[in-house]
Amino acid sequence: MAIDMKLVHDPIHGGIELDEFAVKLVDTPEFQKLRRITQLGLAFLVYPSARHTRFEHSLGTYHLARLVSTRNPEIEEGVVYAALLHDLGHYPFSHTLEALYPKHEENTRWLIKHGGIGDILEENFSLREFEGLLKNPLVSGDIDADRMDYLVRDAYYTGVAYGIVDLERLVRNLCWDGKRLILLEKGIMAGQNLLLARSMMYPTVYQHHTARIAGTMLVKAVELEGIPLEEIRFMDEVDLVAGLRMSEKPEVRELIKAIDERKLYKHVFLSGEDPGEEAIEELRLELEAEFGHLVLVDYPPKPKFEERNAFVLVEGEVKRLSDVSPLVRALANVGESYWRWGVYAREDVKEEVQDALEKLL
Amino acid sequence: MAIDMKLVHDPIHGGIELDEFAVKLVDTPEFQKLRRITQLGLAFLVYPSARHTRFEHSLGTYHLARLVSTRNPEIEEGVVYAALLHDLGHYPFSHTLEALYPKHEENTRWLIKHGGIGDILEENFSLREFEGLLKNPLVSGDIDADRMDYLVRDAYYTGVAYGIVDLERLVRNLCWDGKRLILLEKGIMAGQNLLLARSMMYPTVYQHHTARIAGTMLVKAVELEGIPLEEIRFMDEVDLVAGLRMSEKPEVRELIKAIDERKLYKHVFLSGEDPGEEAIEELRLELEAEFGHLVLVDYPPKPKFEERNAFVLVEGEVKRLSDVSPLVRALANVGESYWRWGVYAREDVKEEVQDALEKLL
């Protein structure tokens, strides 16, 4: 990599300048692996152009964190490297497999402690210290470098306009008060826009119902294959897909082939009313007893859009963004309205599943 | 796929509408495989965001061909499906492996004749007829739907501005005269711009020297592995990369690992002067005898930018674009000036190779 990678070209931010230590981190196998972890998982089955990866997103997050840090020199220097590495622990197809394994944030911390990248970090930080940096509001807050990058990037690659956010106004107006990022008055609208954008990208892209079907199929394949955490945490998408294609279990091979060829299961049922986890588990058991892997019950966690810690400065006073914006306040009611659970089935058994389901519900 | 895929969202063209027959073709394993063939091969090692695939490009080419066809109803109807399938034969990492196998156009024709997609085509065309459609100027001419899509798309995904082309003016001014596409006067500048854009994207993106190193490494790995044509023509990038990672030959495993981790070979020598193929072959043999796979000689074909069949209508007369545009004429001299051959070596033997090379040259 060396010299010529110090400036990385990116269609979102133009030139991203990496300092020497960032180059060292980027030059590790762990970080290069992110090139083979799709940013939006299986969303490319709906938005074919959404092929960007955690690699670019991580560089972009670093870039934005650096811009904010440069304007706020009191922010701890290491935060930009935390921004760079915040997604290191993503599994193949990003959030998809978090249904089976610990959240990627936990895996990020594990990889930092156990991988070669930790040795590099220890040249400048204690690992305990670095773990703290990962929680800095600039890396994981309501209005942070992570969200700023992914909303704009995901909008760019999907062509869905809702994610467009005024990065420059945010960067210019984010102010560090020693423990919090505070948005100055001229940036409030841009901050509100970011939270609204996120809520609109959710049903349109992040939880698009077709991508959810494909994701649920993949989860089932991985579950059937029984890949242990110690393996999946080192895998990229080549490892995973090739492994599933060569599985000894015909169901697993069938599922990955169906994803590869976009022969997706069909909706049998979709509902915004939550019967409770217990009822769902019961249903799942009954359906699987009858149909095996040909039926899938998808019960995703409920999204939360309300802002909890977005601070703004209004007429000299620090307030929560939700206190000054009726629209941000309204986000508290939005999550519920987008949530759906569903039952999916292979096309040829769709009707039988429908019949069975009607008896069960 | 069915109904919901009839409209595909694309950041370049907005909504791409697929007719029923196009959906049928897209719904084949052969076409879905294109989702796993990167449009720009290993260029993502230089432009990390260049992760788009032949799948989107093929849809975009179909879309543009359809726009031009709709304005020129005398164009044979099947041309849009030829536009859709024109890249079906690309190997993993697109043009990279054409150094070892027949050109992808030949493989496209083979797959159409031997794959399931041919059966679908035969519902409407004889395969011989369809082969002819692939040569239509709207699919493979100097100013065609293929170039129109890829220049704009590659510019969008790399962030390199040079590829931007005025698609609307081209579409509005391309006119079919029964056997040729002719550019009306108001589209001449846009046509010139397309040819210039292509010439500028070549050294900046398509033949970026770093991407060439990675490509040459991949070619060597595949050559050492000895993958027969009958296998590679069905492979996607998952198959190829997983296969190389699991190779029995340590050199192959080493090479793919180096690409995966972006530990690329270094330039030892780079020159625009052509010593001739024979001299190169001799050099390659001598260097390989001493350094094996640790040294690579890269002798790419010379690019051609001159226009051969771009026709324009000027004051009622059909002329060649090169007859009316001094800039297009000048393209004839550009290819040579961008061409380079080179010697690359693994970093640790770079100096030894340099010494050996000095003796040989």
Place this chain on the structure above:
Amino acid sequence: MAIDMKLVHDPIHGGIELDEFAVKLVDTPEFQKLRRITQLGLAFLVYPSARHTRFEHSLGTYHLARLVSTRNPEIEEGVVYAALLHDLGHYPFSHTLEALYPKHEENTRWLIKHGGIGDILEENFSLREFEGLLKNPLVSGDIDADRMDYLVRDAYYTGVAYGIVDLERLVRNLCWDGKRLILLEKGIMAGQNLLLARSMMYPTVYQHHTARIAGTMLVKAVELEGIPLEEIRFMDEVDLVAGLRMSEKPEVRELIKAIDERKLYKHVFLSGEDPGEEAIEELRLELEAEFGHLVLVDYPPKPKFEERNAFVLVEGEVKRLSDVSPLVRALANVGESYWRWGVYAREDVKEEVQDALEKLL
């Protein structure tokens, strides 16, 4: 104009195609005058690049109306011409002077009845009929061609991202049911986004506090000059500005010079609490008695963002958008929160005005 204007180039929509009758309407002095009516009034004093005019916006509105109409052939044919002419009655600097004269919609109707453009319209419509077309939901509804064009256009020219709206999804999903435009399910998010965008553009651009000062200064100048309605309705910005510069009243000349040179009055007071119209009028009289034209009281109407007639189709049922979207519902509370009234004064008397105001409030 004739032939070469049938295709108009526009950075927002690409090529705008005008049919023969539209060309006739565009070719009138009344319509050409719109080239000299700035779309955003004096906002260019804050966003210098916001120099676009009602002319382009009118063409864009026609274009979008035509796209929706083509997909919904039952929409009355004349609606596209109503879209073209809907802003014909704007005074110089658009909405600014509506504080002194009838709303521009009324002036549009007057000009159509009394100008030469009416004669052209009568070739195809009765004027009474045409007045009805101006009220069609595609021209003046909650989600109409007018808003679709101006939000995207104003965002483009100011560089403020909030106005970006997914025009294609709206066009594809607007459906005419005989008397209403109804948004299909796949367009609901885009419709919500449009209403949110409008609410965010309001304080950021349309009612930016500095532009309001300039606007209030202009209103005062025109009021002092005493231009009658019969004159202003025919004026473009050249007429108005040149007229004010040559006024016999020194206060008028001073005010227009200050606007020309951007020496704007300063805020003395700004408040979101409404003391009622009567109290404001009293205050205005007292301040003007003491300071004449050196003090200005700005009491704008309160903005309304709630949707009243945006219909959507959800699971086969027509509902109001506000019934399905908590965010759209929340817009009802937003208008109030952005509203401000203010007192402005020439810089050299700012403190005296402040003192006087303190006594009065």
Place this chain on the structure above:
Amino acid sequence: MAIDMKLVHDPIHGGIELDEFAVKLVDTPEFQKLRRITQLGLAFLVYPSARHTRFEHSLGTYHLARLVSTRNPEIEEGVVYAALLHDLGHYPFSHTLEALYPKHEENTRWLIKHGGIGDILEENFSLREFEGLLKNPLVSGDIDADRMDYLVRDAYYTGVAYGIVDLERLVRNLCWDGKRLILLEKGIMAGQNLLLARSMMYPTVYQHHTARIAGTMLVKAVELEGIPLEEIRFMDEVDLVAGLRMSEKPEVRELIKAIDERKLYKHVFLSGEDPGEEAIEELRLELEAEFGHLVLVDYPPKPKFEERNAFVLVEGEVKRLSDVSPLVRALANVGESYWRWGVYAREDVKEEVQDALEKLL
């Protein structure tokens, strides 16, 4: 203006930061007048959206000059203010009236010497010194901040793609060697692209044949009106248009009315062959003797696109861009090929003029 104008929003560059001295210069009547000088003259009659002004362009040029200067601290500090003021001397409708008056560069120098803005400049510079800064290659060279801004800006406002230029690569690779700006190797393609872009914008936008007709009409109106240089140099477009509308000469009023209402003269003759200035003058006299202001002969100066002083660094050696780029070399032959002279006439006498012309030629 004061504090809130220190950051100016611009759709091309995002936020433009003005330092205190720049704010002082911008806050003068001379500079504010640029808000009323259209960047592209009468091109808005062809590209209706091209309403941007010399004001935004001047701020953008300042911005780019500052970016390059910051990376090259040895560049004289005052150059950024020369960039800001380089277009101060433009007459109404920019280049159009340079057919009658000294070039705008000369007028810029005159205004600096004789206007209030000179007094401000003298706080920091001698005026002689400042005149020198106006000739700095960063302000008026082959690849300078002026061209960089106007190409991108004009492309943005017209929607014509050809002007798009990679500003970031240029800024990053322009290097000051004490007396010249030199483009580093990684910027050469971007520099070539800028020169090509300029040559393509010329016939498409800057010298569009319809805009030339309107411009020639305006020149004739001003010539007939006989406005002395001492007046025109202080005029903005409001002054000029209002003045012509109120002219005592009916021909002048007729001409400006025709421009206002876009009732443009028609082409009678258009040719790329140059009969020489003398022959043209004779023709003009004969035609004017017969048709007066109803006929116009347009004999524009020939454009020059060849690069004269664009330096690049190739393998450690400074060369001219034309030495390394065949395309830039070809630009020398392009100017001639775009040049046309023409005869235009009011529509009702077009045929008579045609007859007369046939006898004369």
